[in-house]
Amino acid sequence: MLRNKLYIYGDEDITLPAHIHFGKFILNKFKTFNDHVAIINAATDERMTFKELTQLTVDVALSLAHIGVKKGDVVSICSEKVMEFLPVIYGTLAAGATFSPIDVTCEKEALLHRLNLVQPKILFFSPSGYNKHKESVKSLTFIEKIIIFGESVEKTIGFKDFLSRHASIEDFETTPVNGSEDIALILFSSGTTGVSKGIKISHLNLLLYIWVKDDIVSLGVMTLGNFEWFTSYGIIFTFHMHQKGSTIVFGNNVDARKCLEIIEQYKINIIPATPTILVQLMKLKDLSDYDTSSIKSIIVTGTICHESILEAIRKRIPSTLSVIQHYGMTECGSICSPAYARISPRAVSSIGGVRSLFNVKIVDVETRQPLGPNQRGEICCKSLAVMKDYIGETIDYLDEEGFFKTGDIGYYDEDKNMYIVDRIKDLIKFNNYHVPPAEIEAIILKHPAVREVGVVGAKNEEFHELPTAFVVLESGAQATEQELVDYVDERVSIRMRLAGGVRFLNALPRCAGDKVDRKKLRLMLNNNNLLIK
Incomplete structure (x- = not known):
């Protein structure tokens, strides 16, 4: 077989653990980080080290198994960011079960749509989330137990009472999984083009999602956790940072000014951002009054960011070494990144090069024929990272060659750096x-x-x-x-x-x-x- 000269082929320089088990992989990583801080609640300054996070993950996994959770069962969280949120995710995966986050801001119809799709056996709530949604979930018979991050109310279980099992980290062994088949996560699409879809992500998919080349993230790097953990990017980004040993500093309902206060207090190095956040920062007249000298990287995602906004933020925060756009989807993780650029992009609006294990082609929207450089068409990709499937949906998402149809319009230049234009349906x-x-x-x-x-x-x-x-x-x-x-x-x-x-x-x-x-x-x-x- 010959390579198609109109396709872009990512490199194959990637190493995966033989067990292909995300829960085991992340626990092994955490054990090496020990007393370094893993999570900080900016509102209270409460901290959790990686050693404490590992122990709580083990206890969550054992406690879930004690109440009957096994491989194939689904555990969900409906909550804003709290200290217990991430240990429950990691514990669920270590127990061999599937985790699916539920957007706490959903109204009744959207909430029930998601819950009925994934049918969680165990549902964790924050107190405010439970108060908002308790009437909606009363009739759902597939939910066996509701656990509250805090004290129990009505017929629920308090989180401390749920943690009924404990063992040393050294004695714990994760529940075996078939990494290429068993589902680690069921995440939801943003719903920009229709009803939000449930996306099944295997342990193999997830390991490939977080395997993204970068030279900035390392042990002790301070990262702002400003994306919600019930969103796909919020979870995947956090996983990527944690497996490198980065500290996640989170807050809730953080606007641009509060963001700057957290950056100044905790000397934040990495900021994930949307174009909206960047514009809010850019327009603050007193931005220079805050100490932003610790910022080294701003990673823009979620939607397209015009190069003029990227340039403006570079000028206003000169300490930043990189202001870059990542391009990807819940269905396949990051597809392109400036870290994979073949030659330094000629324009700052480039989303960089195609990442490892991905093949990408641009096709004419009408004829489906592959296009050459600087010709706009639909971005299609093929990779082991592409999701297992949609849950409860029959959607024609692959073309005749097995490429995933992203629904995005883009193009590549003569150096094979990629550019994103917009959604086809938009x-x-x-x-x-x-x-x-x-x-x-x-x-x-x-x-x-x-x-x-x-x-x-x-x-x-x-x-x-x-x-x-x-x-x-x-x-x-x-x-x-x-x-x-x-x-x-x-x-x-x-x-x-x-x-x-x-x-x-x-x-x-x-x-x-x-x-x-x-x-x-x-x-x-x-x-x-x-x-x-």
Whole structure:
């Protein structure tokens, strides 16, 4: 067989443990980190060392087994970030069971959709999560026990009472699994293009997810844990950092200013961020009043970040050695990273090169034929890292060659560095052009009065769709619709103009992982009968 010259092939330089068991792998890593701090709650300064984390993981695994949890059973957590959250995940995996996080911010319908898909045997709640959802879960007979992070209430079990079993770390052995087949995680997609899907990730998949080349993460590095642990990226990112010995400093409901306070207090080195977080930081007039000199790397993910925002944050936080975009999906982990760039990218907007064990092709959306450099099409990938399957769904997600169809539009340059444009389903068809809303959003975000923005297409009889912006203004700021329309029109070609105008909101609807929920924005247009003629 010959390699296709239009495909991009990642290297095969990767080493995996023979047991292919994520729980065993992570415990073996933790044992080497000993008294280094693993987790810090920024709100209370409560700390947990890796030795303590390992012991609690062992006790959780044994206690789960004691109440009947075995391989194939599902354990879920519905909670904001708390100190017990990560030990329960690690303990579940060490016990050979499957972990599936439930978004505590879900409303009843979305919550029941997820719970009915994964059917957890054991469900952990924070006190606030239980108070919010207790009526919704009462009728779910597959839930055998509800455990509260804190004191028991009603018919639940308190976390301390649940921890009924203890053994030395040296005497503990993880429950054996078939790493290539048994499911470690069931994660949920962000739901940007429909109902959130359950994604089955094996132990092999998970080990490949966290095997990402980097030169910054090492023992003792301080990482800001600002992504929720019920989101896919929040979990995978934390796993990657912990297996390197990094300390995770977390907070809840952390805005840009609180983020800076945590960075200053704990000398944070690595920040995972979304474009929204970066824009909020960039627009703080007193950013220079905070000590950000400890920051070495900012990792941007979740959605597309325009190069102008990346450049602006580099200038405002000069200590940063790298401000980079990672590209990936819950279904296959990180696909591209600047760490894998073949030649240093010519533009800062590049998402870098294709990572190890991945093959990538760009195909024409209509003909499905592979494309060459600088031609835009759907990004498709093939790898052992690609998920096992969707749960409870029959979806045609592979093409005839077995490549996973990402649904994203992108291209690669002559050096085989990759660029992401937008989601296929988010593209706005305006006067026979496909307009990427992310490019318009990046321009609007530069306006000093704008805090957040989401762009979608308003239905139109003549032009099919008209680019329309939903804008949230900065507190106390003012801007008119015409002002923002003119601001965009002065900076784009005629096909990118805000022909549908601007709508002002107090807040944008968002999916998990901080992505703008464009589906809800379109519904707002439709419900208001905004058929623009």
